Amino acid sequence: MRRRQIATAALNLALLAAGSGAARAQGGSGPLTLIVPFPPGGIVDTIGRLLAHRVGQILNQATVVENRAGAGSAIGAAQVASSRPDGQTILFGGIPQAIIPSLQPNLQPSDPLAAFAAVGTTHTTPYILHVHRGLPVNTVQEFVAWAKARPGQINAATTGQGAGPHLTWELFSRTVGIQAEIIHHRGGVPAILDIQANRAQVMFSTALEAIQAQRAEQSRPIAVTSAERLAILPDLPTLAESGLPGFDVLSWGAWYAPAGSPAPVLARISAALEEALQDPAIRARFDDLGVTPAYEAPEASRARLASELNRWGRLIREARLQTTS
Structure with missing residues (x-):
């Protein structure tokens, strides 16, 4: 009887070990x-x-x-x-x-x-193009015309060198043919503070950062990079609607x-x-x-x-x- 109990216990331990191994295999x-x-x-x-x-x-x-x-x-x-x-x-x-x-x-x-x-x-999530609130522009076309009249005289802020907003700026500026001095920052907050202080005049950032900056009256959004408008900002046109057909960055x-x-x-x-x-x-x-x-x-x-x-x-x-x- 005792031999049978020992054998049963050993079998149960083996099954338990096998079950544990299967669980590990399943992650x-x-x-x-x-x-x-x-x-x-x-x-x-x-x-x-x-x-x-x-x-x-x-x-x-x-x-x-x-x-x-x-x-x-x-x-x-x-x-x-x-x-x-x-x-x-x-x-x-x-x-x-x-x-x-x-x-x-x-x-x-x-x-x-x-x-x-x-x-x-x-x-x-799309990026949003937003500008210093004092700029005499309300649309992408107006901003491009304003910037082209001031080659090399405007600053573009980024949330970090090589980050998505930086490369989106490079794509945008090359597409529309404008020049700007790029100022890289460590994150969105310092970049937006530069926009607010007019040390930089334009930037791309995440939708959340741009919406928060708009609510705090730190900047003014003028376009979104996605193919479709944002539900949270239904009146904000896309860059494609603003004269850049096919521009779609997420x-x-x-x-x-x-x-x-x-x-x-x-x-x-x-x-x-x-x-x-x-x-x-x-x-x-x-x-x-x-x-x-x-x-x-x-x-x-x-x-x-x-x-x-x-x-x-x-x-x-x-x-x-x-x-x-």
């Missing part, structure tokens, strides 16, 4: 760590924490959010790329991964398509895992991410942040990254913006 036994490559408190951090919490609830899995800021997101990206490919460590990346390889090719990973497996796109976010991560694990996380983005509470919060839920499955998310790598790489080469600093 559910340990915490899911989301690496946010920007400081706490920003829009990416806010979105990341919202989604990580909801995804954890859907998966019945603990989630941890870690901020690994620096080098325009490259530090966090490098950490994830070199992590164990078990589906437990995820990068909250996006448009920086399409810009950094051409702008700073010395930073790793230099080939995000090889370094990462896409989990899914999370959201998009910032975007996506989750990426290290290359080689198990496809079933990533599919499970991606499905949870899609479900999280349908949550009414999350969608309402996204509205407050000026972003649009935009889930894309792994293949479409990877295709977006490939397309954006080509687009911004071409602009960086044409404008000779490459830097290794």
